[in-house]
Amino acid sequence: MRESKLWVYHLIAGAVILVLLGIHMFIMHLDAILYSLGVGSQNPIDSGVVFARSKELFFMITYIILLGTALYHGLYGFKNILMELTLAQKSEKFISGFLTLCGVLLFAYGTFAAVFVFMK
Amino acid sequence: MNENNSTKNTTTVIFEILRYNPETGEKPKMQEYNVQVYKGMTVLDGLNWIKENLDPSLVWRSSCRMGVCGSCGMFINGYPRLACNNQILKISNKKLQIKPLPNFDIIRDLVPDLEGFFQKHKSVKPYLIRKDIQEQNLPTGEYFQSPDELTNYIQFAYCIKCGLCLSACPTVATDERFTGPQALAQAWRYNSDSRDEGSDERIKAVHDEIGASRCHFAGACSDVCPKGVDPSFAIQLLKQDFFLKTLKLRKDEKETHVIPTAKKYVPNPKIPEAPKPTVKK
Amino acid sequence: MKVERLHRKNNLGLAGWIRGGRYGLERYAYTLHRITGLGILLYFLLHIFATSSRIWGPEFWEKTMDLFEKPVFKFGEYLVFVAFAYHALNGIRLFITELGFGMGKPQRPVIPYKNAVRRQRPLLIVAMIIAFVLIVFGGLDFYLLGN
Numbered sequence: 442m443r444e445s446k447l448w449v450y451h452l453i454a455g456a457v458i459l460v461l462l463g464i465h466m467f468i469m470h471l472d473a474i475l476y477s478l479g480v481g482s483q484n485p486i487d488s489g490v491v492f493a494r495s496k497e498l499f500f501m502i503t504y505i506i507l508l509g510t511a512l513y514h515g516l517y518g519f520k521n522i523l524m525e526l527t528l529a530q531k532s533e534k535f536i537s538g539f540l541t542l543c544g545v546l547l548f549a550y551g552t553f554a555a556v557f558v559f560m561k
Numbered sequence: 562m563n564e565n566n567s568t569k570n571t572t573t574v575i576f577e578i579l580r581y582n583p584e585t586g587e588k589p590k591m592q593e594y595n596v597q598v599y600k601g602m603t604v605l606d607g608l609n610w611i612k613e614n615l616d617p618s619l620v621w622r623s624s625c626r627m628g629v630c631g632s633c634g635m636f637i638n639g640y641p642r643l644a645c646n647n648q649i650l651k652i653s654n655k656k657l658q659i660k661p662l663p664n665f666d667i668i669r670d671l672v673p674d675l676e677g678f679f680q681k682h683k684s685v686k687p688y689l690i691r692k693d694i695q696e697q698n699l700p701t702g703e704y705f706q707s708p709d710e711l712t713n714y715i716q717f718a719y720c721i722k723c724g725l726c727l728s729a730c731p732t733v734a735t736d737e738r739f740t741g742p743q744a745l746a747q748a749w750r751y752n753s754d755s756r757d758e759g760s761d762e763r764i765k766a767v768h769d770e771i772g773a774s775r776c777h778f779a780g781a782c783s784d785v786c787p788k789g790v791d792p793s794f795a796i797q798l799l800k801q802d803f804f805l806k807t808l809k810l811r812k813d814e815k816e817t818h819v820i821p822t823a824k825k826y827v828p829n830p831k832i833p834e835a836p837k838p839t840v841k842k
Numbered sequence: 843m844k845v846e847r848l849h850r851k852n853n854l855g856l857a858g859w860i861r862g863g864r865y866g867l868e869r870y871a872y873t874l875h876r877i878t879g880l881g882i883l884l885y886f887l888l889h890i891f892a893t894s895s896r897i898w899g900p901e902f903w904e905k906t907m908d909l910f911e912k913p914v915f916k917f918g919e920y921l922v923f924v925a926f927a928y929h930a931l932n933g934i935r936l937f938i939t940e941l942g943f944g945m946g947k948p949q950r951p952v953i954p955y956k957n958a959v960r961r962q963r964p965l966l967i968v969a970m971i972i973a974f975v976l977i978v979f980g981g982l983d984f985y986l987l988g989n
Binding site: 583586589639640661662663664665667712714715716719729730731733734735753778779781784785789790791793798800802804 | 850851857858859865868871936940942943948950951953956957958959
């Protein structure tokens with residue numbers, strides 16, 4: 442019951458990532474194509490452009506949402522793979538706890554970075 | 562294999578069969594047999610011929626020899642198949658490698674241990690569950706079911722419990738606790754039955770850590786199924802049902818009620834009466 | 843009990859995940875989905891640390907980005923893009939099929955049997971074509987138009 446609910450969230454998180462990461466990928470990696478079409482900037486990882494983007498509220502919020510959903514989707518998927526290896530009950534509990542802790546800490550760190558640069 | 566077959570066109574096919582004897586405890590090894598194969602001969606016929614003529618110690622499990630009982634599932638040339646409904650020459654005309662079904666313990670030679678498999682099948686409560694137990698035990702009439710409602714699940718009811726789907730499933734390969742495609746398909750067979758009211762009772766077995774969320778739709782189980790049961794489809798429908806109900810997009814099914822049997826028979830005036838019997842008793 | 847202990851384990855183990863064997867295309871799609879997922883997760887964890895280096899100011903950011911300009915990292919980045927394109931497109935297919943859509947309705951089993959996996963195969967092929975186009979465009983961007 443609980444496991445299938447987590448799986449439902451995994452799916453929903455995947456759908457959210459698809460939209461947000463799609464935008465992210467187009468801006469970051471298909472930048473030359475976009476730029477030749479007259480959208481975006483020539484060098485999206487130039488420090489000036491990056492810091493200007495960080496100051497926008499829209500980007501800060503989407504960064505945090507993307508961070509949270511991607512961490513959940515990725516770590517849950519990873520946990521799923523590990524759980525299918527028929528490990529001992531003890532190590533399964535340890536892995537679940539450890540991955541949850543990792544997720545929370547990384548989310549806190551990433552959120553801090555996004556908010557810190559936005560406020561500065 | 563005597564004068565009867567001398568007139569037939571035969572080909573020599575090498576049978577490479579896995580041998581394991583639990584009494585000696587030696588490692589399993591492959592043993593080769595040369596079999597004269599005629600057109601139309603099934604793998605099971607070949608095994609029978611070996612047992613009669615070459616090696617009486619060869620062990621396997623089979624019964625109906627026509628794809629109904631589900632006893633003779635084997636791993637033939639790297640693919641799980643029933644030995645009885647696969648012809649040798651359609652698989653290969655040179656070499657046939659036969660192993661017991663993977664993902665099951667080997668009891669001896671080609672005999673897999675299906676005990677855990679049947680336990681999993683039982684764990685999903687594969688029978689009609691009604692809330693009104695009194696009515697179910699002492700029925701007063703029949704439950705209504707339309708042909709469309711029958712088509713919803715009849716495909717999944719064709720399961721013969723041969724275990725081929727579990728040996729094809731990548732999750733079962735590492736996760737022994739996973740309920741498996743067969744049992745989950747049976748859970749959906751009863752959940753989607755319009756007469757059943759037990760989906761809440763099955764939810765515990767079907768949607769916990771070893772349940773439907775362990776399926777990632779590799780689709781191998783549906784490919785190997787000899788009866789067209791399509792277990793992977795059943796599991797996806799099970800997930801769809803759970804997903805929609807979790808998001809409150811689907812309401813619970815409406816209940817089916819008992820149709821009381823007609824107490825008084827009133828003949829239809831439009832239908833003429835049957836002629837009187839001509840033969841006297 | 844004595845006999846039971848002599849039953850020989852025959853689970854395929856990790857080989858069962860990796861070797862698609864003679865099963866359908868979806869079995870290979872499953873394996874690739876796992877591998878690309880793990881790759882993306884690894885990159886993503888590094889990515890969080892790399893992008894969070896913003897908090898140390900623009901100079902530090904430039905230094906970090908200069909480090910990743912090396913051809914090895916660039917190729918690695920392209921691999922992540924390829925993995926993303928595959929994982930995303932196959933993910934869309936899985937999102938549709940794992941929710942039971944795009945595969946028709948249950949039918950009476952009539953020989954020759956048709957299963958839902960076959961019915962959704964066009965979806966897989968279309969997804970793979972789109973992924974391939976994305977990968978080619980990404981390659982153009984990474985190696986020709988960029989710089």
